[in-house]
Amino acid sequence: MFKTIANAFKTPEVRKKLLYTILLIVIFRLGCYIAVPGVDNVALNEAMSSSDGIVGLINIISGGAFSRFSVFAMSITPYITASIVIQLLAMIIPSLERLTKEGGEEGRKKINKYTKMLTIVLAIIEAVGIFLSYRTSGIFIDDTFLTGALVIVGLVAGTAILMWLGDQITNKGIGNGISIIIFVGIISGLPSFVGTLWSLIFTDAGFSTTGLLLSLGIIIGAIILVAGVVFVQQAERRVPVQYSKKVVGRKMMGAQNTHIPLKLAMAGVMPIIFASSFMTFPAMIIQIFVSDIATQTGFLAAIYNFSIATSSSNVGIGYSIANAIVYLLLIIGFTFFYTYATFNPAEVANNIKRNGGFIPGIRAGKPTTEYLSSIISKLTWFGGLFLAIIAIIPMFLRFTNLNIAFGGTSILIVVGVALETIQQLESQLVMRHYKGFLE
Numbered sequence: 507m508f509k510t511i512a513n514a515f516k517t518p519e520v521r522k523k524l525l526y527t528i529l530l531i532v533i534f535r536l537g538c539y540i541a542v543p544g545v546d547n548v549a550l551n552e553a554m555s556s557s558d559g560i561v562g563l564i565n566i567i568s569g570g571a572f573s574r575f576s577v578f579a580m581s582i583t584p585y586i587t588a589s590i591v592i593q594l595l596a597m598i599i600p601s602l603e604r605l606t607k608e609g610g611e612e613g614r615k616k617i618n619k620y621t622k623m624l625t626i627v628l629a630i631i632e633a634v635g636i637f638l639s640y641r642t643s644g645i646f647i648d649d650t651f652l653t654g655a656l657v658i659v660g661l662v663a664g665t666a667i668l669m670w671l672g673d674q675i676t677n678k679g680i681g682n683g684i685s686i687i688i689f690v691g692i693i694s695g696l697p698s699f700v701g702t703l704w705s706l707i708f709t710d711a712g713f714s715t716t717g718l719l720l721s722l723g724i725i726i727g728a729i730i731l732v733a734g735v736v737f738v739q740q741a742e743r744r745v746p747v748q749y750s751k752k753v754v755g756r757k758m759m760g761a762q763n764t765h766i767p768l769k770l771a772m773a774g775v776m777p778i779i780f781a782s783s784f785m786t787f788p789a790m791i792i793q794i795f796v797s798d799i800a801t802q803t804g805f806l807a808a809i810y811n812f813s814i815a816t817s818s819s820n821v822g823i824g825y826s827i828a829n830a831i832v833y834l835l836l837i838i839g840f841t842f843f844y845t846y847a848t849f850n851p852a853e854v855a856n857n858i859k860r861n862g863g864f865i866p867g868i869r870a871g872k873p874t875t876e877y878l879s880s881i882i883s884k885l886t887w888f889g890g891l892f893l894a895i896i897a898i899i900p901m902f903l904r905f906t907n908l909n910i911a912f913g914g915t916s917i918l919i920v921v922g923v924a925l926e927t928i929q930q931l932e933s934q935l936v937m938r939h940y941k942g943f944l945e
Contacts, residue, residue, distance in 0.1 A: 510931050520680075520934050527679035530671050531690050537578045537667065538694075542660030544646050544653040545575050575645065577664030580632055582672065582687055584665050586783045588624040592617060593847065622669060626662065633661035635790055680934070681927035688779070689923040692916045728917065731896065735921040738892050741770040743885060745878070749863040768881060771889040772849060775922035777840035778897050784836055785829065789813035834894040841890035851878035893918065 514520045596602040596617075605613035637657050641649045646657065672683030679686075703724065706717035744765040792810045808825075815829035855874035864870050868877045896918055 510928055510935070513935055514680075514931050517935060520931065523678065523680050523934070524931075527675050527681065527686065530675055530679065531686070534578065534668070534671055534687060534690060535694065537664065538576050538691075539574060540576050542575055542577055542579070542664075543656040544648075545657075546645055546647055577660050578668060580629060580636070580661050580665050581691060582665070582668050582684055583783060584629040584632055585621070585625045585669055585672075585684060586779055587628055587787060588621050590780050590783060591624060592621050593843075625669060626666065629662045629665040630658065632790055633658040636661065681923070681930055685919075685923045685926065689920055689927075692920055695916075731917050732921055734892075735896070735918055736925065738771050738889065739769075739774070739922055739925050743768040743770070743881060745865060745881065747858060747863050747865055749861060766854065766878075768849075768885060769889075770885055771893070772882075772885070773841045773844035773889065773893075774926070775893075775919045776844050777837045777890065778893055778918055780840045780844075781833055781836040781897075784840075785833055786813055830898045834898055837894040837897060838887075838890035841893060842886050845882065845886045845889075849882060851875050851882060854878060 514524055592602070596606045602617070602620075605616055637646075637654050640646070641654070646653055668687060672687055675681060675683030675686050677683075703721040706721050707714055709717060744767055746763065746765050749762040749764070789810050792806055792813075811825045812829055815825040852875045855871065855878060858864065858874060859870040865874055865877060868874050
């Protein structure tokens with residue numbers, strides 16, 4: 507990995523993209539410290555001193571921007587929610603489905619346009635909800651219409667800027683822009699995680715042997731978790747494919763033996779991001795209508811507590827167990843959805859047949875489709891369960907005295923994005939070597 511990064515900085519074209527990406531990341535981090543107009547910073551520090559539940563989740567993804575009530579406070583969560591909605595609508599609306607599957611580059615641009623439009627709508631709704639939720643907390647200078655308008659416009663503008671930064675990174679930089687923004691937001695909390703471990707070892711009473719052992723256990727567990735994530739992300743099932751001899755123009759092309767690489771975790775970390783957004787969305791909507799919902803009882807309060815149990819230890823064990831079950835099912839469901847959205851066994855089987863290929867021992871056509879579907883199903887079940895277990899275990903660790911925000915989900919996202927970015931760097935370097943050889 508380090509060798510790839512070093513080679514990237516030695517290559518002028520790739521170095522330019524890397525520096526451009528770093529520049530946009532710096533802009534993102536600077537924006538996390540620019541507060542929206544109308545915020546009382548003293549009252550804000552008191553109100554955000556205990557960031558838990560949905561506040562803690564958004565704060566982790568936004569890199570602490572939410573606790574500072576900066577212009578990037580909502581982070582990229584409205585865009586993630588909009589992406590989920592558009593992909594779900596593409597399954598039931600024929601015109602959107604055609605744009606997704608057959609539209610090509612033009613269809614992708616239209617889908618991207620619809621996603622951005624929906625993102626702005628969702629950002630406005632979420633910004634209104636945030637203002638109404640914190641209007642009585644005293645963090646604003648006043649609760650007039652003008653102040654509310656300034657706060658809402660500032661938050662929506664911040665989300666729009668993040669969308670633009672993500673597009674620029676994707677098109678002119680290295681890696682997937684939205685993933686990079688989430689990645690940077692999460693790792694910005696790493697120093698506070700180190701501070702938590704330090705406070706476990708060196709307490710007010712002095713050096714703590716128990717704290718040292720606990721810190722070592724956390725570090726070893728994190729290393730094992732990272733190793734497991736890397737193994738699952740990199741593991742693949744190679745399906746052998748043989749191509750018979752065929753005539754292309756005036757030339758006879760010889761038989762070829764190749765394979766189809768099927769990733770064990772083909773969906774990556776997207777199912778967890780989708781499931782987290784899906785689970786916390788009801789709490790966001792409820793907060794719009796009920797500002798003091800956290801102190802109330804009843805049906806809406808139960809739904810709210812169930813929704814925030816993904817990221818809060820202030821709810822009962824019953825809510826956490828129910829939330830964990832639904833969270834697990836959502837992660838597995840989104841894993842299947844995202845995998846089959848990116849890999850169509852019938853389409854792959856038709857392409858193999860059209861090019862005169864076959865899988866040894868499997869007849870071309872429908873039997874090949876069934877064979878590939880069987881393999882994909884088994885791989886997706888394993889990958890989905892792995893993602894779900896890694897995401898759920900830290901939920902129950904919150905009932906201990908440890909306050910560790912850098913949990914399993916964060917590690918999954920960070921490792922997944924890091925691997926994806928390194929692979930893109932390697933492909934950029936390979937493409938440049940090919941260009942140099944052809945020239």
